[in-house]
Amino acid sequence: MDNFFASNWLCRVINRLREFESDKDGIQKWRENERILEMMKIFLTAVFN
Numbered sequence: 001m002d003n004f005f006a007s008n009w010l011c012r013v014i015n016r017l018r019e020f021e022s023d024k025d026g027i028q029k030w031r032e033n034e035r036i037l038e039m040m041k042i043f044l045t046a047v048f049n
Contacts, residue, residue, distance in 0.1 A: 013037070 017033050 013040075 017037075
């Protein structure tokens, strides 16, 4: 995965997370997404190391 793709993908993930902030139950969704991001980080670290 090149740097452009990685940063582009990360920007899309962050923008997606920001959408949840405006929801009235955004905190709950944010916590769920934090767990998903943590799993993605672990996965990506495993793939690229």
